Amino acid sequence: LTSPHTAEARVLVINTGGTIGMTLHDNVLAPKANAFVKNLRKLPILHDEIYAQKTCLYHYYGENSLVLPNKDSKRIVYTIMEYSPLLDSSNMTTDDWGRFGKDIEKNYESYDGFVILHGTDTMAYTASALSFMCEHLGKPIILTGSQVPIYEIRNDGMDNLLGALLIAGQFVIPEVGLYFHHTLYRGNRVTKVDNSSFNAFSSPNLAPLATAEVDILINWDTVWRANTTAKFRVSTELNRNVGLLRLFPGITAATVRAFLQPPMQGVVLETYGSGNAPDNRKDLLEELKKATNSGVIIINCTQCLRGTVSSVYATGKVLIDAGLIAGGDMTPEAALSKLSYVLAMKDLDLEAKKRMMSQNLRGEMRADFGVAKLCLSDS
């Protein structure tokens, strides 16, 4: 006897928490344990109970499984793994990133794709971190969530979950992506830009990987192509002694010194414009130099939403002299999680780690930014 399920695509949905699964109690939105699967089952757009019964779905895949009503193509069966307790994304740390990675590694062979439900607040950080942690990835891992809970009458959760499932189940996009508002972005390229629109994320320096409006259109020219057949593995070792400091007028050397104190080992410095910092502030530059001399890796990223920090411009020269590494067009979110990943590598010395930080690893930066032709910069 063969299973009726041989022609299906399987997606694992890891529900870590976030607005998408929240309900309103006493005017406060809060996550509710074990409610998500039950509630999804009532939404005919996200679950086809007749098919499930007919094919003994629960028998084969377990109680937490559902199946999309997509009749015109390979059915997408998805199984919800819910974290307990559910997590608020503003509480997440490197430990949580490690846990997500382990859960994907454990289930990698059993599924065609992965969807991670996550609060929007730090989704860009987690997506970036997973993109580095997942080495030789060959299947889609798509983070999504929503601005309004899926149980609300008017919500973006249903569209977001549905789109993420359809892409994760139907396309071999070997990337960590973030799907929101009909758009699939590369996970390490996004940043949250709006807290009141459904169009909450932006990928300022890279076009989307896919759009899902009347048709699902994959931008295959942009999708990362694996150039190795090495086995998938997740590097769940992460260095937690990393931080992000944004320059502002009048920042004191004392503040910078305090921020760079041990145990800090890696810092993203969000500078002005194309990578500028005060060049008349010897005290401040001295603190940066002391830190880099003592082995702290400092990445120079811009505060601007769009733009690049290049190593070839004259501006920002004082920061290169102070030992900083140009961050190219990386988002601060990508730079921070990349530091976490690279600093945890046990077999590399400091110079090798610095080199790695300035190289493109997962499409998180344009590869050639360092050798851009001379052009005019602003200050």
Place this chain on the structure above:
Amino acid sequence: LTSPHTAEARVLVINTGGTIGMTLHDNVLAPKANAFVKNLRKLPILHDEIYAQKTCLYHYYGENSLVLPNKDSKRIVYTIMEYSPLLDSSNMTTDDWGRFGKDIEKNYESYDGFVILHGTDTMAYTASALSFMCEHLGKPIILTGSQVPIYEIRNDGMDNLLGALLIAGQFVIPEVGLYFHHTLYRGNRVTKVDNSSFNAFSSPNLAPLATAEVDILINWDTVWRANTTAKFRVSTELNRNVGLLRLFPGITAATVRAFLQPPMQGVVLETYGSGNAPDNRKDLLEELKKATNSGVIIINCTQCLRGTVSSVYATGKVLIDAGLIAGGDMTPEAALSKLSYVLAMKDLDLEAKKRMMSQNLRGEMRADFGVAKLCLSDS
């Protein structure tokens, strides 16, 4: 004998420095003292030498004066006051803001409008600061600059300077504005979002005050209307013990504590989404509470480009309990300079200062954000 200049508009241009006036030496862009006026005089779009000679312009207004070739309306005569040395905007501090304010105050009665040439890197900070410092303003003060020097063949400096002069000389917009790429923004609403496009600034939560394309269109519904006849004054006292701290996953209590050390008196905390911070981090919340208890004012602004932090939502409640003030839809730039301004007020006690921080002073925030109707937030 009457002057031939009675029907002219007069604009004072304060050239503080920045890319707009830079020249290339040995592949490095640098400001060049006393070159700006001389160079402008060669650009027929920015100066009408025949008119100047005919009307003895230099005799009446001094050597550093120029006149636009706008023949169809009131001539705009402008006088350049150049700082020596010219300033790099990434070096600016509260001291510089104070100096700009004093120079405007000193010349207020003699001119119809003011244009401040400034590097783009911290232009949004300076524009915000001046908007608070200038009390009972009745004339336009417009900051501008450029991404490419005005002497380069293809540049945005000429358009930016010209547009700023035409608006400052022709319209009574009693605001501190920022003019860039055919658009006039309220100065305390902008942020620099792009380091490679001419369209470098964004006003994420407020529509522009004016656009200057085929026609100059003023959006009078948005322009601030003075509701007082009090005399103009500039408050050049500014508190420099203010800072800006951006949350990131894994931020430690030690980092927060170090940042909040005396002499720090006011901090903009850039939180997640609609004003969220880790609520499971007692150590971190404790540091914030200790600081607010000891008199540090902490403003809760969002990291998102667009959006509001409201005091009525349940999320962010832990931060209200920790004594933080909701920043509404203020930019971090506006919040930081407002702190600088408010904390310097000698006649106000701490409570009055806190109240002031949560009120709209110069159109820098939507007035009613605190009483917004209940709506769903994200995390």
Place this chain on the structure above:
Amino acid sequence: LTSPHTAEARVLVINTGGTIGMTLHDNVLAPKANAFVKNLRKLPILHDEIYAQKTCLYHYYGENSLVLPNKDSKRIVYTIMEYSPLLDSSNMTTDDWGRFGKDIEKNYESYDGFVILHGTDTMAYTASALSFMCEHLGKPIILTGSQVPIYEIRNDGMDNLLGALLIAGQFVIPEVGLYFHHTLYRGNRVTKVDNSSFNAFSSPNLAPLATAEVDILINWDTVWRANTTAKFRVSTELNRNVGLLRLFPGITAATVRAFLQPPMQGVVLETYGSGNAPDNRKDLLEELKKATNSGVIIINCTQCLRGTVSSVYATGKVLIDAGLIAGGDMTPEAALSKLSYVLAMKDLDLEAKKRMMSQNLRGEMRADFGVAKLCLSDS
């Protein structure tokens, strides 16, 4: 005994046809009679069966009624009136517009608002026509539809219907609107601009009336305010002898003459740029003049998506001399249906009709375009 339904809002949904209710048969999308209500009832986001049973909804409102699951505010009960046969919007004519108007008039007192389901192809024409036909309107009439049928797994129909119902039932917006992709537009300001994106409509010269993302935000400054207490009436008399002609290089006098033949009485001429036509083509201008002399009203609208045709510019002067009326910033869709409405007025002579065409009747044009200050135009 009182009804349990006293606190509800009632919306009449007129299902005229269109993609939103289509189903796929043999790879062809087609409307299916009497299927819509039945299918909606299975979607828990659009119908609360438990509430319906508990309150004897069908008893009170009839079998074709449904109720939204909006628990936090006044329940919205809506009743579907389905046309038989269902109409393809590309087949619609003035007769259909008249029928819609009559159905609204007949049911005006019984409902708080109206939603018209309609194919997207000519939705902008119908919305414009209804805006003129509905005189002294005091309740919302909202057209909507979708790019993908509501029964498809990934569709925009559910969001569009839901948003239209919530706005029609909760807000007193006395306008004919068009709701699409989270946005409410004034109906006589829109045009269809995209056939593959969910964001299919644009209102090029007027900001939206409302957006419905995380919150529903009404832009009350833009919403039309009734300045009369006259009784609502629908003028269903429409003149069908109207047409739309777009200029193109090399258009012949013969083509223009043929187009302007009787019984043609009103024409929208889509000209270049700010209202330009060949001024060296006497034959062509002669045909236009002959037509206007014989009583045809010709409105000059621009081919440009955004922009205005003003009567005060020198360009386009040959067209004013030929008797054309400047269309201001009206869309061609609005101008055509306005002609249909105005030409049908029995008590007005030609001059009065021409005057009416150049005046703002329902917010379809900026009122003051005719007296705009001199500005530069393009050719």
Place this chain on the structure above:
Amino acid sequence: LTSPHTAEARVLVINTGGTIGMTLHDNVLAPKANAFVKNLRKLPILHDEIYAQKTCLYHYYGENSLVLPNKDSKRIVYTIMEYSPLLDSSNMTTDDWGRFGKDIEKNYESYDGFVILHGTDTMAYTASALSFMCEHLGKPIILTGSQVPIYEIRNDGMDNLLGALLIAGQFVIPEVGLYFHHTLYRGNRVTKVDNSSFNAFSSPNLAPLATAEVDILINWDTVWRANTTAKFRVSTELNRNVGLLRLFPGITAATVRAFLQPPMQGVVLETYGSGNAPDNRKDLLEELKKATNSGVIIINCTQCLRGTVSSVYATGKVLIDAGLIAGGDMTPEAALSKLSYVLAMKDLDLEAKKRMMSQNLRGEMRADFGVAKLCLSDS
């Protein structure tokens, strides 16, 4: 003795007329013969007189030559060929397109690139026509113009001319392009969308070829690559019996019949949405069928700014049955001028011409639109 000009790039500027060179007389903008070169010479950004004198520029290249002040790269010397009389773009016909083509052919070998100054009103039509007429093109031909004359104080003409010259002189882009507002578009992809913004053109279905902001960035992936070494030639034979008809609700069979009368040989029918027309109007479809049967080629293009008309959808089937050819994602401007070009081919029979119309010739349509996968369409 060698010329000092061996290292220069040469650009021929054909000034056909348009706003860019107009001046204001009695409040009316009008072109002024022989004024352009003289006026450009006074603008130091567009001409370096010192270099001209030093290198005897006028001696070598003639009186109507100028040279850009671009000191950092190969000098761009440009020569103005001015039409007499200057043309208003709304008057242009196929005869003018032919003349432009001949002038380019005649001068093709002597220049590195070509810039055509042209009114904005029909610039998209001319750019499209030239793209077809120029066979085996190996050099850039760039149309530009402006919304405001180059002599006005605030104008877009200077930026547009400068950008077009720099691209035409420095890059081997073998395409007919249209440069406006810092952007180079493929000429047969654009349409004029705004009559009051400097950003007047849109390329709705294809990304720009280049942007020129802080840097000039060429999008080489999109630039057309010649796949032949055949000799450049211009096909100046054009068929003038072509027209453009836009559907509207209530269009009569009489109107359609009149429009399709001989001598009409090719028509662009602007249909609704994804290529729809009334399918219940036998009379109207009959007229279309009669025309195609008698040898008129009718192309089905959408009225929507963005979108595609495909031959594989069921909608629009009645039009395929009536003999229409699906226009894919061509603009109406491109389709009209392509008809003009194809219908003039003497060696092709009707079937070959029809095939040519449905094929991609110059990047004017996505090559594979006819075989797009099944997807949902709207009506």
